[in-house]
Each structure stands twice: as structure tokens, then as C-alpha cells.
Amino acid sequence: MSFSQRTLLTWVALSAATLLAGCERPPIETVQHGFRGTGMVQVYNPRTVAASIPLNVVPDPVPAATPGGPAASLVYQNVKVLGNLSVGEFSRTMVAMSAWVAPEQGCTYCHNAQNFASDEKYTKVVARKMLQMTHKINADYKSHVAETGVTCYTCHRGNNIPKNVWFTAKPEARSAGMIGDRAGQNTVSVAGAYSSLPEDPFTPYLLEAKDIRIIGETALPTGNRHSIKQAEWTYSLMSHMSTSLGVNCTYCHNSRSFASWETSPPQRATAWYGIRMVRDLNNDYMTPLTGVFPAHRLGPTGDVGKANCLTCHQGAYKPLYGKSMVKDYPAMVAAAASAPNVVAIESTPAADKAPAMKVASK
């Protein structure tokens, strides 16, 4: 073989390796998901699955509190959300919240240790709103979270700020002078699974309520106004959804007709509710906190960090692979935790008469 032949062969081999590097190395496992012949097969890479398992392990529950004792609202000065819990369960919740959100800093991440009732630290004000948000998810979004529910840990996993939050992209990042509005495209998009799809499909769909539609309802071009741009935003969101759950498109769609609900697996309906849930969380809980956060926590356009599918799912088809933590923590469910703070300390009823107690010591 001549030198130039060898060089050529090396070059061909190298280019092939480079091309293949874009694909995943075998083995690949497939699991049938729809009816036979529909091609609705889930393709899993065992290495990716193995890597996501340690990220989705549930910590051991904090030991149970001694039952009984007065309601927190009767003992403490400034409880607006957790008043119905017994003092024991209240303290246990504080220990759990520290482990879930501030394992290194502990109580003083949210409190002035000289005065636990004070709201001087912004983190405490945020945490109170987060408690209300968690209650909202567990009470009103069973259509998505079922009885599994969520706790602070579902999003935070021991971090002050959840690992996966998003900010609205700066307008400059979206336009490129002469070419006009690039809509955040043609740069490597982390949201769009490292494609050149739009970088921020979250603002239109997970904050605003733009229509997630592409496909016309008639065979002929009779008035389908959906643009190519809209299609690209939709695909970018869909890529984010697939990546967040560690699944392919056919987990939720029959690729014969992406739009058809009749032939879609039930998971698509769960996802539909999920989109509405995330939108509500971002609008009703995250955005109103904007003024509470210090400037260095805000994004390039001055917005607050917000949730998307990855914030909870972190690569698993169900966060924490479907293991429920809520049953161990009554504080995460509004019905058990919240007492309207009507009982003033002065008029403390006998502890065994307090209506709060029955729920708290259940």
C-alpha cells in the first residue's frame, strides 16, 4: 500500500469515526410501547439509564415525630402556612427542608438564629411561597403528579437552586443583524437537545400560552396558518420533553399522526396537563417572587429562574422513578399543613381541643 493510499484510508476511517460519534455506541435496547406494527418502540441506551439511576434515588425519611403536642400556630409567632402541624412535625419538616434545600448551610440559610420568627432573609420568604407552590401541585395537579406528588426534594435534590432552571433569553441572542430575528436559532441549543432548534422554547410555551400546533387539519393547504418558525419552536419543546423524561417521541405519539389524540398513548395526556401545570407554577408562584430575589439570582432580562420538565424529571420518565415521598411528609400537603392563622396565642384552647391537632397527629 502506498503512502498516499494509507493516508487516504486513515482519513476515511477517521471521518467515519467522527460521523459515528454523533450516534450512540451500542448496545441499545428496545421495548415495545404501542400495538405490534405501529413502530411505537422505545429505544433505551442502558448506559444513559444507568447514569440516571443514582441521580433519582430518594433519601431516607427523617425519623417520625412523636405524635401529639400543640399545633405550631399556637406555639410560634409567624407561621402562615404550616400552622396546623404539631410542633414535633413542624420541627421535623424544618430538618427535612434543610436537608433538601440547604444541607451545607442548615437552618441559618433561611433564619436569623437569634430570631426564628423574623422574615429578614429572602430565602425564608421564598421558601414559604415554595411551600404554597408544593401544596398547589399536590392538591390541584393530581392529573399530572397523581398520588405520587412532589416535595422540595423533587426539584432541589440538596441544592439551593434546582440544577435545572431556565431564564428568558436576551433579545440580542435572538437576532443577528442582517439576517433579522434568528429566534435564538442556529446556535447550539441545549433546550433543543443540542440541535440548532430555537434555544428558548420555554418563554412562548411554559410562560406564555402560545398554541403548540403544527399540523393542518385538512389534506390541502386550506388555511393552515402555522408557520415554519412555529414548527421549529414546537419541535424544540418536544425535544426538551423527550430529553427530560429520557424517552423518544413515541412515548407520547404514534408517529403515523403526531397530532391525533385517539392514537396517542395515555402519557401524552399526562404531558398535556404537565405543560399547563408548569405554566401556572411559573406565572403564579415564580414570577411574583421576582422582587424578592437579590439581583445576582436573576437572569439576563431580570427575570426569575423558572421550572420546566427537567426541573422535576431529571432524565426519568417519572421523577425519582415514581417513588413517593409525600406520604412521609404531611407538611407537603395543604390539607394537613395549613391552618388559617385565626387562633391567637392569647386565646390558646386546651391542646387536646385544638381542631388542628386531629389532622396533625394523624
Ligand code: HEC
Ligand atoms: C429553606 C428555608 C428554611 C430552612 C432551611 C429552615 N427553615 Fe424554619 N422556617 C422556614 C419558613 C418558610 C418558616 C415559616 C413557615 C410558615 O409560615 O408556616 C419557618 C419557620 C420556623 C420556625 C417558627 C418561628 C416562629 O416563631 O414563627 C422555627 C422555630 C423554625 N422555622 C426552625 C427552624 C430550624 C430549627 C431549622 C433547621 C433545622 C429551620 N427552621 C430551617 C424556612 C426554613
Ligand code: HEC
Ligand atoms: C412526554 C410526552 C411527549 C413527548 C415525549 C413528545 N411529545 Fe409531542 N406533544 C405532546 C403533547 C402533550 C402535545 C400537545 C401539546 C398541547 O396541545 O399543548 C404534543 C404536540 C406535538 C406536535 C403538534 C401536533 C399538532 O397538533 O400540530 C408535534 C408535531 C409533536 N408533538 C411532535 C413530537 C416529536 C417530533 C417528538 C420527539 C422529538 C415529541 N413530539 C415528543 C407530548 C409529547
Ligand code: HEC
Ligand atoms: C417545581 C420545582 C420546585 C419545587 C417543588 C420547590 N422549588 Fe424551590 N425553587 C425552584 C426554582 C425554579 C427556584 C428559583 C431559582 C432562581 O430563581 O434562582 C427555587 C428557589 C428556591 C429558594 C431560593 C434559593 C436561593 O438561594 O436563592 C429556596 C429557599 C427554595 N426554593 C426553597 C424551597 C422549599 C423549602 C421547597 C419545598 C417546600 C421548594 N423550594 C420546592 C423550584 C422548586
Ligand code: HEC
Ligand atoms: C413539579 C414536578 C414536575 C414537573 C415540573 C413535571 N412533571 Fe411530569 N411528572 C411528575 C410526577 C411526580 C409524575 C409521576 C406521576 C405518577 O406517579 O403517575 C410525573 C409523570 C409524568 C408523565 C407520566 C409518565 C408515565 O409513564 O406514566 C409524563 C408523560 C410527564 N410527567 C411529562 C412531563 C412533561 C412533558 C413536563 C413538562 C411540560 C413535566 N412532566 C413536568 C412531576 C413533574
